[in-house]
Amino acid sequence: MTRVYVPRDSSALALGADAIAEAIEREAAARGASIELVRNGSRGLLYLEPLVEVQTAEGRVGYANVEADDVGALFDAGFLQGGQHARSVGLVEQIPYLRKQQRLTFARIGITDPLSTDDYVAHGGLEGLRNALKMAGADVCEALVESGLRGRGGAAFPAGIKWRTVANAQADQKYIVCNADEGDSGTFSDRLVMESDPYVLIEGMTIAGIAVGATVGHIYVRSEYPHSIAALEEAIQRARAAGWLGDDVLGSGKRFELFVARGAGAYVCGEETALLESLEGKRGIVRAKPPLPALAGLYGKPTVINNVITLATVPIIFAKGAAFYKDFGMGRSRGTLPFQLAGNIARGGLVELAFGVTLRELMFDYGGGTASGRPARAVQVGGPLGTYLPESQWDIPMDYEAYAAVGAVVGHGGLVVHDDTSNLAELAQYAMEFCTLESCGKCTPCRIGSTRGVEVIAKIRKGDMSEKQVTLLRDLCDTMVSGSLCAMGGMTPYPVISALDHFPEDFGLEPATQPAAAA
C-alpha cells in the first residue's frame, strides 16, 4: 500500500486537484496498484501546486504542477516508487524554499490530513492546550505577554495584554472572536491555516477561552472563502466529538464552544469593531473607541478579538514555552511571521521566518524574482493599506518598528510585487477607488475623502494644474490619516503618498521636485 498525497486546499483545487485525485484513483485501480490517497493540506509552496507527493522509504517525494493528463505518464514513470519524471521535485522537505523556513505556526501544514484528529495529535497537536489547562488563567495570560506575541492581523498590539484586560474584566459572559475576514490582497496565511490545519486555530481559541474565562468563541470568516468555512465546520464537529470542545474540554471540566459565522463581502468588516457589528447581524459599521472590545465587545461583553495567525500561534507557545518562541525575531518583534509572497513573483507562497529578514531576501532568495522575468519595481507590503516600497527600501529588516520608522507597515506580512510595467499612479487611484467602494460611511474623511481622492489623482494624471492638485492631495491625505475612525480611511493614504513620493514620474511629475514627506 503506497500513500499518495493530493492537496485539498483551495489553491490546489483552483488548479484542478480534484481531477488529479480522481485520475490517480482510476489509474491505480486499472493497473491493480494498491494506494491510499490522502487529501493533505498545502505545504504553502503554492508555485508548485498542485503538488502531488508519494511516501517512499526515503521520505515524501514530490511531483509539481501536475495536471490530470500527466497521471498516466506518472504511473509509467513509476512514481509510486518515487520514480523520475519531468514533474519530479525530489524529496519535498529538502526543497530549499521549505527547508530554510522556520515553521512554528505552520509546523504541520501540508504534512497532515487537515481534518484528521489522529494526525493532529500525532504531530504535536493539543500539547499546548494540555499545558495551558494545568495553569491558572492569569498565568496563561502572563505567559503570552512573556512570549512577546503581537497581533498578527496588522496592528501588532501585544496579544497577552489584550488577554489580560479581558481576564480582569468582570462579566457574566465573555467571548473569544477570531477575525478570519482576510480581505487584504496579497494575503492567504489565514486561509492556509483554516484549510490546511484548522485544529490549530481551534486549539488556540480554546486556550484563549480558558485563559480569560470565556465559554463561547466565534470565527468570522469572509464569504469569499467557502473552502475555509467548510473545513472549519467539519473540524469543529470532529473536535466536539473528540471531546476537545464542549462542556468538558479534554476532561478538564472547563467549557468552550465554538461557532463559525460567515461574512458577506464587506472589506471593512476586517476592522475589529465593524466585525463585531457584523457578527451581531448588523451592517458592518465601525464603532468609535473607547470602549475597547476587550471591555465592551460582542453584545457589549468583554471580548478577545484576535486574527487567525495570532490565535494559531498560541498552541506552539504553550507547547514549547514562551522563552522558546521569544528566542526568534529581533527588537520588539518576537517570534516568526508567515510572509506571503504574492503578485508578480516567480515562486509565490508562504514563507514563515523569524522577524529580521529583508524584503530583498524574501523576493529573490525565496521568490526567485518576478513571474514576468522583468525587473521588480515596487512592492506593497501589508495589504491594500500598506505602502509601496521602492528598491531603496528593500534592505530594511522586517520588524514592526524599523518599518514604522520609514512610514511603512509590516502588517500581516503579505507582499505584492509589481514589475517595471506597473503604473503607480494608477495603483494609487485604485487605492482611493477601493476605499470609496468599501468605506462603511460612518466618518467623513473616509467616505468623502476617498471620492475626492479619486478625482484629484485623476486630475494629476491628466496634468490638470498638477502642482496645486498635488498640494491638495497631500492635504486630503493628511485629513484622512488624522481624522478617520479606523484604518480604512486612516491608512488608504499610505499607498497613495508612497506612490507619489517614490514614483512621481508615474503621475507625470518631475522626479526631483518632490519633497520626501513621510506618510
Add this chain to the structure above:
Amino acid sequence: MEETAVSAPDDLVRRHAQPGRTLLAILHAIQDETGFVPPATVVPLAKALNLSRAEVHGVITYYHHFRTAPPAPVTVQLCRAEACRSMGSEALAQHVEAHTGCRFGQHGHDAEHPHAHVGPVALESVYCLGQCALSPAMMINGTLHAKVTPQKFDKLFAAAMTAVARAEEAA
C-alpha cells in the same frame, strides 16, 4: 428562461429565522436556498426580528454578497485587487468583456442596474479570492480558478455555457 420557482417569502422567513440566528445568518440561509434574497422577504424578516424594514433593507444592501434578483446562469467573478492587477487582471478583464460581449458591473452594485444582468452572463468584480500567489484568479459559478490566462478563460467559459445549455435542455 423561466425563473426558478421560489418559496413564498413568508415561508422562507419562517423556515430560516430560527431563534438565536442573526439577521445576517438568516439572509445567508435564504440566499443559499434561493440564490438571492427576494425583496418581498424584507417585511416578514422585519416582523420576525422586531426590526424596522429600513434596518433589514440596510443590512441586505450594505453587503456585496447579497443579491436581490436571481443570479445570471453564468456568473463570472474576476478579482481586481492588487495582486491580480500585478499579473494582468485588467487586461484579462478587457478580454473577458470582449469575449462575452458583457460589461463588468460592480459586484451586483451597479448604480443604474442593481443586481441586474442582461442575457445569460454576468460579469462581477471581486476583491481578493485568497489566491494571490497564483494570480489572476476568478470564480465561475462559484468554482475557483487560478492562474487564468485569456485562453484558459475561453475554455472555462465555453464549458460553463455548455453546461447551462445542457441544463436548460434537460429542464
